Amino acid sequence: MSNTLSHLEQVKAVSRHLRGTIEEGLNDPVTGAISDDDNKLLKFHGSYQQDDRDIRDERRKQKLEPAYSFMIRARLPGGVITPAQWLAFDDLARNYCSRGLRITTRQTFQWHGVIKANLKPSMQAIHDAMATTIAACGDVNRQVVSSVNPQLSSQHQLVQEWTQKLSDHFIPRTRAYHEIWLDGEKITDEPEEEPIYGDTYLPRKFKMGIAIPPTNDVDVFAQDLGLIAIIEDGKLLGFNVAIGGGMGASHGDDTTYARLGSLIGFVPPEQLIAVAEGVVTLQRDYGNRAERQYARLKYTIDHRGLDWFKSQLEARIGFSLQPVRSYQFDQNGDRYGWSKGEDGKWHLGLYIESGRLWDNDDHQLQTGVREISKIHKGQFRLTCNQNLVIADVAQQDRATIDELVAQYGLDGYLRQSGIRRHHISCVALPTCGLAMAESERYAPELLSKLEALLVTHGLEEAPILLRITGCPNGCARPYLGEIALIGRALGRYDLRLGADFIGERLNIVYRENIAEPEILSTLDTLFEAYAKDREINEKFGDFLVRSKVIPAPTQRLTPIVLNAVT
Known part of the structure; x- marks a missing residue:
C-alpha cells in the first residue's frame, strides 16, 4: 500500500482552506465548467459539477464542450424545513434548475441543472432562506440524519435537537464559503484554523445518523457513526454507539465492501459530542490518505481492529463507554397517512417516488407542495427514504391539507403496492x-413489472425493501435491500438478495450482470416460493435465508456488539 498522498489530499493541502481558485473559475466566461481540482474543492461547499450524459456524444460530434451544470445539496439536519424555506427552495428550483426539487436518501434536497452563472445566486438564495450547503458534500461530516417520528413526542424532539447540535459542531470553520458565495470580507492577515478537521480535513466523507427504536428509518448501521436513541419511561437516557458502517464498494474488487456499523457502547447525552469528536478525529489521524478507496472509517477499523479503535477512542475522550443498552427495531421505511402526536397535532406521511418533486401530465407534486406551503403553519420533514411528512397540522386544518393533497396527486400513498412504498x-x-446504468428513471418501469408478478402470487401488499442504484457506490443503500439491483452497464445489474427488513443484515450477490428478463424470471420464481411457503409475518429477506435460497449470513454481515447488556 502506497504511502504517497492521493492527489486530492495534495489539492486540499494547498487549497487555503477550500478556496483554491473556485472564485476565478466562476468568473471565467469562456467555459461552463471549472477546473478539475476546483471541482473537488467545490464539493466541500455543497455542489458537484456534472454534465448531461444523454447529449454528451452529440455535443462532442458538434465540437462543443459537454453541457456542464451543477448539482447543489443543502445541509438540513434531520430534514426539517419551514414553509417559508420550502417556498424559497421551490423558487430556486423554478428559477435556476432543470429538474425541480429532489429529496435525497440523506434527508435533504438536491437541485440539478444549475448553470455556472446561476451557481452563486442559488447559493445566496439558500443562505437567505436561513439554510446552507457547506459540508453537504466533501471529506467532512455531512448531513446528520435522524428518525422522522410522526408522533413527535417531547423526547423525539430532543433527539432532533441533538441532531442539530452534532451538525453545528462539525461545520467547517473556514471563511472560504462566506467569501466565495456570500461576498464576505476577505481577511488575509489572520491565521485560520480548523480545530476538528485540520488543514486537510478528513480522508473521506463521514456520515452520522440517529435512529429511534422501534423504527430504523435512517439505516443506522450504514452510518460511519450510528447512534441509537434509548428512551425509557419517556426519558432520553442516551445513545448506543455504532461505528464503521458504510455502503460503498467497487465491482470486481473484494477488498472494497459494504459494512454494517459495530456497536461499541452506550453514552449519555452530555457525553455525546465528545464521543462523536473522538471518532471523527481518530479517523482524521489514522484514516488512509494514500488510497481513497480504502479511506472510509470502516477500513480504518478493519485494518487496525475494533478493539484497538475503541481503546484509542476512550483514551482520547478520557472516559469509558458504558455497556450497550437493550433495544429492538421492528421495521424500516416510512409510515404513510395521518398520525397524531402527543401534543394533539397531526402529521401526514406522503409517498414521493424516488423523491422526485416535479410536475408532469399525471400529477403536479411540486406545485402541490408549494400550495400547501402557502397555508401550512407547521413544518415539513424529509425522510431518508425520499418521502415527505407534513408535520404539526392542527385538527381544523386537516381537511384543507387533504383537499390539496388530492387535487395535486400527492395522495399516491393510498394506492401503492408494498414494494413500491418501500423502494x-x-x-x-x-x-x-x-452511473453505469439507469436507476431513478428505470424504477417506475421496473416497479410496474414487479407489481404484476406480485399480484399473480397474491403479494401486492407484502412490504419488500427494494433498492436500485446505477453503480456500486451505495447512495441508495442497496446492500441493505431485501432485493437490490446495482448497475453494471446500461440495462444490466447485479441482483442482490437477503437483507432483513430492519437494516441489521446485508444482502449478498445472487446473480451477476443480468438484464431485465432474467431479473424478472428469477424474482418470479422466488415470489412464487415465498407466497407458498412463508411463515406468518415472515419478511421476504428472512424467508430467503430460512429456506436456504441464500446462505446464512456470516458474522461479518451482522453488527458486532461489545459489552452488550440487556
Whole structure:
C-alpha cells in the first residue's frame, strides 16, 4: 500500500482552506465548467459539477464542450424545513434548475441543472432562506440524519435537537464559503484554523445518523457513526454507539465492501459530542490518505481492529463507554397517512417516488407542495427514504391539507403496492458521472413489472425493501435491500438478495450482470416460493435465508456488539 498522498489530499493541502481558485473559475466566461481540482474543492461547499450524459456524444460530434451544470445539496439536519424555506427552495428550483426539487436518501434536497452563472445566486438564495450547503458534500461530516417520528413526542424532539447540535459542531470553520458565495470580507492577515478537521480535513466523507427504536428509518448501521436513541419511561437516557458502517464498494474488487456499523457502547447525552469528536478525529489521524478507496472509517477499523479503535477512542475522550443498552427495531421505511402526536397535532406521511418533486401530465407534486406551503403553519420533514411528512397540522386544518393533497396527486400513498412504498433509488443517469446504468428513471418501469408478478402470487401488499442504484457506490443503500439491483452497464445489474427488513443484515450477490428478463424470471420464481411457503409475518429477506435460497449470513454481515447488556 502506497504511502504517497492521493492527489486530492495534495489539492486540499494547498487549497487555503477550500478556496483554491473556485472564485476565478466562476468568473471565467469562456467555459461552463471549472477546473478539475476546483471541482473537488467545490464539493466541500455543497455542489458537484456534472454534465448531461444523454447529449454528451452529440455535443462532442458538434465540437462543443459537454453541457456542464451543477448539482447543489443543502445541509438540513434531520430534514426539517419551514414553509417559508420550502417556498424559497421551490423558487430556486423554478428559477435556476432543470429538474425541480429532489429529496435525497440523506434527508435533504438536491437541485440539478444549475448553470455556472446561476451557481452563486442559488447559493445566496439558500443562505437567505436561513439554510446552507457547506459540508453537504466533501471529506467532512455531512448531513446528520435522524428518525422522522410522526408522533413527535417531547423526547423525539430532543433527539432532533441533538441532531442539530452534532451538525453545528462539525461545520467547517473556514471563511472560504462566506467569501466565495456570500461576498464576505476577505481577511488575509489572520491565521485560520480548523480545530476538528485540520488543514486537510478528513480522508473521506463521514456520515452520522440517529435512529429511534422501534423504527430504523435512517439505516443506522450504514452510518460511519450510528447512534441509537434509548428512551425509557419517556426519558432520553442516551445513545448506543455504532461505528464503521458504510455502503460503498467497487465491482470486481473484494477488498472494497459494504459494512454494517459495530456497536461499541452506550453514552449519555452530555457525553455525546465528545464521543462523536473522538471518532471523527481518530479517523482524521489514522484514516488512509494514500488510497481513497480504502479511506472510509470502516477500513480504518478493519485494518487496525475494533478493539484497538475503541481503546484509542476512550483514551482520547478520557472516559469509558458504558455497556450497550437493550433495544429492538421492528421495521424500516416510512409510515404513510395521518398520525397524531402527543401534543394533539397531526402529521401526514406522503409517498414521493424516488423523491422526485416535479410536475408532469399525471400529477403536479411540486406545485402541490408549494400550495400547501402557502397555508401550512407547521413544518415539513424529509425522510431518508425520499418521502415527505407534513408535520404539526392542527385538527381544523386537516381537511384543507387533504383537499390539496388530492387535487395535486400527492395522495399516491393510498394506492401503492408494498414494494413500491418501500423502494428507493439514486439519481444515476443522466447527471451522475459515476452511473453505469439507469436507476431513478428505470424504477417506475421496473416497479410496474414487479407489481404484476406480485399480484399473480397474491403479494401486492407484502412490504419488500427494494433498492436500485446505477453503480456500486451505495447512495441508495442497496446492500441493505431485501432485493437490490446495482448497475453494471446500461440495462444490466447485479441482483442482490437477503437483507432483513430492519437494516441489521446485508444482502449478498445472487446473480451477476443480468438484464431485465432474467431479473424478472428469477424474482418470479422466488415470489412464487415465498407466497407458498412463508411463515406468518415472515419478511421476504428472512424467508430467503430460512429456506436456504441464500446462505446464512456470516458474522461479518451482522453488527458486532461489545459489552452488550440487556
